[in-house]
Amino acid sequence: MEKWFIKNTKPENIDYEKFNLNKILYKVLVNRDIKTEDEIERYLNPSLEDLNTSLLLPDLIKASNLIMKNIEQNNKIRIVGDYDVDGVMSTYILYNGLLRLNANIDFDIPNRITDGYGINKTIINRAKEDNINLIITCDNGIAAFDAISYAKENNIDIIVTDHHEVVRNELKEEVLPLADAIINPKRDNSKYPFKEICGGVVAYKLIDYLYKINGINEDELYNFLLPYAAIATVCDVMPLINENRIIVSNGLRYLNNTSDIGLSALIKSAMLEDKKIDVYHLGFVLGPTINSSGRLEDASIAIDLLLEKDENKALEKAKYLRGLNVERQVLTDDGYNKIDKQIEINNLMSKQKVLIVYDDDLNESVVGIIAGRIKEKYNRPTIVLTYSNGILKGSGRSIDVYNMFEKVSEHKNLLESFGGHAMACGLSLKKENLEEFINLINKDADLTEEDLIKKVYMDLGLSLSNTDLNLAKQLEKFEPYGTANPNAVFGTKNLKVIRFSVFGKNKNVIKMILTDGMTSREILLFESIDDFILKLSKEYPINEINNMINNLNSNIFLDIVYTPSINSFRGNQNLELKIKNYRVSEGARC
Numbered sequence: 001m002e003k004w005f006i007k008n009t010k011p012e013n014i015d016y017e018k019f020n021l022n023k024i025l026y027k028v029l030v031n032r033d034i035k036t037e038d039e040i041e042r043y044l045n046p047s048l049e050d051l052n053t054s055l056l057l058p059d060l061i062k063a064s065n066l067i068m069k070n071i072e073q074n075n076k077i078r079i080v081g082d083y084d085v086d087g088v089m090s091t092y093i094l095y096n097g098l099l100r101l102n103a104n105i106d107f108d109i110p111n112r113i114t115d116g117y118g119i120n121k122t123i124i125n126r127a128k129e130d131n132i133n134l135i136i137t138c139d140n141g142i143a144a145f146d147a148i149s150y151a152k153e154n155n156i157d158i159i160v161t162d163h164h165e166v167v168r169n170e171l172k173e174e175v176l177p178l179a180d181a182i183i184n185p186k187r188d189n190s191k192y193p194f195k196e197i198c199g200g201v202v203a204y205k206l207i208d209y210l211y212k213i214n215g216i217n218e219d220e221l222y223n224f225l226l227p228y229a230a231i232a233t234v235c236d237v238m239p240l241i242n243e244n245r246i247i248v249s250n251g252l253r254y255l256n257n258t259s260d261i262g263l264s265a266l267i268k269s270a271m272l273e274d275k276k277i278d279v280y281h282l283g284f285v286l287g288p289t290i291n292s293s294g295r296l297e298d299a300s301i302a303i304d305l306l307l308e309k310d311e312n313k314a315l316e317k318a319k320y321l322r323g324l325n326v327e328r329q330v331l332t333d334d335g336y337n338k339i340d341k342q343i344e345i346n347n348l349m350s351k352q353k354v355l356i357v358y359d360d361d362l363n364e365s366v367v368g369i370i371a372g373r374i375k376e377k378y379n380r381p382t383i384v385l386t387y388s389n390g391i392l393k394g395s396g397r398s399i400d401v402y403n404m405f406e407k408v409s410e411h412k413n414l415l416e417s418f419g420g421h422a423m424a425c426g427l428s429l430k431k432e433n434l435e436e437f438i439n440l441i442n443k444d445a446d447l448t449e450e451d452l453i454k455k456v457y458m459d460l461g462l463s464l465s466n467t468d469l470n471l472a473k474q475l476e477k478f479e480p481y482g483t484a485n486p487n488a489v490f491g492t493k494n495l496k497v498i499r500f501s502v503f504g505k506n507k508n509v510i511k512m513i514l515t516d517g518m519t520s521r522e523i524l525l526f527e528s529i530d531d532f533i534l535k536l537s538k539e540y541p542i543n544e545i546n547n548m549i550n551n552l553n554s555n556i557f558l559d560i561v562y563t564p565s566i567n568s569f570r571g572n573q574n575l576e577l578k579i580k581n582y583r584v585s586e587g588a589r590c
Helices: 023-030 037-044 060-072 085-100 121-129 145-153 199-213 218-224 226-235 242-255 261-269 279-296 300-307 311-345 364-378 404-409 431-443 469-478 529-536 542-549
Strands: 002-006 076-080 104-108 134-138 157-161 181-183 355-358 382-388 391-397 417-421 424-429 454-458 490-503 509-515 520-526 557-569 572-584
Touching (some): 076 085, 085 199, 121 145, 199 226, 218 226, 242 279, 279 300, 364 382, 391 404, 391 431, 424 431, 469 557, 529 542
Parallel strands (some): 002 454
Antiparallel strands (some): 490 509, 490 557
């Protein structure tokens, strides 16, 4: 069940036409809280000059001084990253950035299975054996109290660079590990004006300051490190507003002209070398390929690719990662089907407002992806767990009205480990605590039936005549799109299907021509034909549906929510409306 809404953000009384905007385009910006002339200027022209200064991050100078001291003394420095895309990008940024400063540097990325998340005593012992003087974490460390204390006991200095939520006690007071410096924009004493940056950007900011005090031209930073910060931002699903939008917009520009051998090989292996790389390619092609190494084998494989200087070797490594990603997709699909079936068989939708599902045979590397897909299907907070090395391990994904980090934190006494943020978490617990955990989480969920109804928001209701190729071209000015800066979405009611066809190996691309009686438009729907027929059959007789499918005379009417897009083929550009949601028109219901 869905409820559809038109956003109704109040605009300012300004001259938006001076920016070559019409009323429709300005309404789209207003719905993204871009209202004033200054905000519009910054939005339409995201400039690197508007990035926040690194100096506003807590402990930045303290950390930089400690790093420079160790570089000058030729001490051994080790980066401890994470196995997801943000962790890999953060590691790359710190490694390459410090290497440029002639640091005696290496890295150690935890293995998902044998090490688990983040810095721990095993990693500290490896550092001790290798006579490491300084450890710099990236994308982890803010909650690693025991490991950091252990490092200090062994005379190893620690700098934490992280972006995750800080730990708080029962009084909501900040509790920090005993590191020598902690760079995290979410610290209570942070003066950094934009908190929602990823680990890769925190690492980038540290290198930015180190380059400045060492007289290195910022063009090096932009050319060789900014694209990696952009990849990290998109793949860690950071909001593409404010500083993140500047980083991604400019990072894509440099990425599309990159000379990095490893990154170029990755692009070539995905057959994207002749395409303009955009947010979609980062989030759904390149990012998952990088992520596959940490999920199925070891994230150091991805780092080795990015650092490779031989083009042929880089391409071999990139193709290997693409193969791993295919394997990951199969594991994810199989796992998703098992969890979805379990929800249906056990009637969990009627028993749990927060879906907590466990299966012994899932690969722990894909439980987060599965949780995300289940959340999207049912619009419920979801935690998926599996059994690994004597303990249950899992990941959660949430909806806007449920702060998963806060709610699960209330019961962390039942957990062996826990971390995350409002929309996602990772956790582990003993099997004997699972039932109590499920009961308590659902008892305290405070989710109403209204909360669990999927809300579909659109910018405007439009007639088909307003959805032309020029509108689609104008909307390209608002890219890059992503979290918190979504594609413009419009709605149109009571459209008749006058032509129908199905494409794709799995018959999951539906193309229709719809008309309001005066204007017709080609639309695309990415959904299996079986699912589409099933939904229509609840409102229309099957003979009417068959007539539509066979392009015979039929009277099927749809309301659609869609995004205008441009289909470029052999030099020609055509308008396509990509459907995000649809329903049978009210007047056409049986």
